[in-house]
Amino acid sequence: MKKEHFKVEGMDTEFVEFRHREHNILFTRFERISLTDTNVREEAKYLYLIYIFRKQHKLAKKRNSDTDRGTFNIICFNKGYHTFDEMVHNLYSILSEYILNQDEVFRCLNEVQKLDPKN
Numbered sequence: 001m002k003k004e005h006f007k008v009e010g011m012d013t014e015f016v017e018f019r020h021r022e023h024n025i026l027f028t029r030f031e032r033i034s035l036t037d038t039n040v041r042e043e044a045k046y047l048y049l050i051y052i053f054r055k056q057h058k059l060a061k062k063r064n065s066d067t068d069r070g071t072f073n074i075i076c077f078n079k080g081y082h083t084f085d086e087m088v089h090n091l092y093s094i095l096s097e098y099i100l101n102q103d104e105v106f107r108c109l110n111e112v113q114k115l116d117p118k119n
Helices: 084-098 102-115
Strands: 013-020 023-031 046-061 067-081
Touching: 013 102, 023 084, 023 102, 046 084, 067 084, 084 102
Parallel strands: none
Antiparallel strands: 013 023, 023 046, 046 067
16 A cells, blocks of 8 residues: 555545455554634544455456456455544454464554544
8 A cells, every 4th residue: 555545635544554465454643623713632633444354356257258367465354443542452463363473463562652632
């Protein structure tokens, strides 16, 4: 993924992509649309999303009845969170279902820290 895929004019957007074997894990942070001019709390300022995709190789039929093997991204999991702390609190249990190596899970958790608005 590239940063311009997530760019929305006038909005603060960030993403972190983590790859482990056949899984691509995408963490995004989008700035919410401000409905008031007053200072808002962190939970009202950003929305956090997690997407987990699995690469799957399938036979794809072409128009001329030839078959070709193609790679498809199948979504395994997606969820939205209102705060960064809420997302991180649930993240270990979600990642441990898809990544069995604990060192890789902690490496992914460190990458997610880039989305923390306090940094």
